[in-house]
Amino acid sequence: MSLRIDERIAEHRAALSPQERKAAATLLEHLDDLATYRAAELANLAGVSKATMSRLFRHLGYADFDEVREHLRALRTAGEPRRVDGTPDLAAHAAQEAEAILRALHQPQLAQAVELVATARRVTVVGWRNSHPVALHLRQQLAHARGDVRLAPLPGQVVGEELADLGAGDVVVVIGFRRRPSGFPTFLAEAAGTGAAVVLLGDPTAMPHAAQATVWLECPVQGALAFDSYAAAMSLVGALADGVLSRSGRAAQERVSGISRTYERLREVE
Template identity: 45%
Template sequence: MTPHIGQRISAQYADLSAQEQRVASFILDHFDDLAVYSAADLARLTGVSKSTVSRLFKRLGFENFQSVKRHARQLRSLGMPLVTDANTASGNGERFKRHMAREQDNLQRVLSRIEPATFEIIVEAMDRAQRLLLVGFRNSYPLAMHCRQQLVQIRGDVVLAPQPNQSLAEELAGLAEDDLVVVFGFRRRPKLFDALMDTLTEMPVRVLLIGDATAAGYAVQADWWLECPLDSISAFDSYASAMSLVSLLANGLLHQRLVQGRARIDSVSELYSSLDELSP
């Protein structure tokens, strides 16, 4: 990806005029809110002329302020926490309503895209797999970790990777056709993600890929692809639909192997008590 506007400002800051530096500094200080300002807002808030604002953006490689706003929205779609909707600052009551509506829409979208027959096949594969390897990086890691915490109560041989401060190769070594890898590939993935998917493609193992729309290009490298929207009303992504999908998969697996699952849950609960690990 080409340098974003903050990087462009940092690279050229010393060569900007004093007035351009005022605007540039304001942008850097309010980077998260960039998309909700107008050129007139920037001129007024920094005490410069609109022509100075326009001149700055052209020096930074943008045709006009509309291209800056498109650039900011592109950054947001790639996962950078930027505010892109001025209505976000509305009162709490309205904010809560809009948040609820967006969450409900995300959940509706993820569930409507899952074919029931495909879901049953995935659950059966999770049940029959000799080993379940759950992989997640950055924001995907907590999802993989939570998924593992749910599944390990139902069946054994559920592994989370990469472990803290550990490499990934050891966990991939020895994967066989009886194993299943669940890859969480939500946006702002590390470069290693490409190599991971290429490597899994060359292995006999089956792959379930779960991610947002930016991971759709990797779907051809997986046996199954489940898409979860992350849309929110403000800067930070919402993973509520992804967490709901994890719950759905865990419950599906439990009902797939109800007798064994309940027996393992009981065994885990007894160990909680004997180890005195959990408070009442």
């Protein structure tokens, strides 16, 4: 992976002229929204000439500021929070979210995932980092629709012991959005090796891992904002849980009622 722009500045700082260092300091000050400026605006902010700013870009290994923009877009595509297109149009963002939700929900593989999860002996839902809240939400919903639904990893725990009892007839639902832990493919291979069915839900960057899964569900997370959005992901797991509830029929409805009665006896919810 090529060095990020801040790493390039640190590497070349000693060789920069005083004016180029001044320009580099301005780049670092505006790193979070760097691509929202034009090269001339950055030069004015730094109090240097446009020629100095251009020389700095070349010293850092970029042909021009357009290449810097492409570098920042590549970081955003990899999941690093970056604003690359100026102040976002929130109405356009909302429309993009709605389109992402529709794409996520209109996948024929969703029906297969519902069938696997509804009929499994045991379901284990796994998610690390930014995938963990989505996994937690799915586990909470599935626990109303059917029994023996586990979440991994639990706080302070690893997942090795969660795989020990899995086998044919079980399902592992793996949530894997970008910036996954480095051991992610190894875990998928281990999960598939147990004989359990694997449902993999992730953004397009997880597609290379889909060969390890029984069912692949794709869900976009990148929008117009700096941070990834999980609106489509939450809708998708909601649809998955709803499908399991419907597929499980009367037994699921009786389970839901029983859980609600327990809430009332324990006075756990308002």
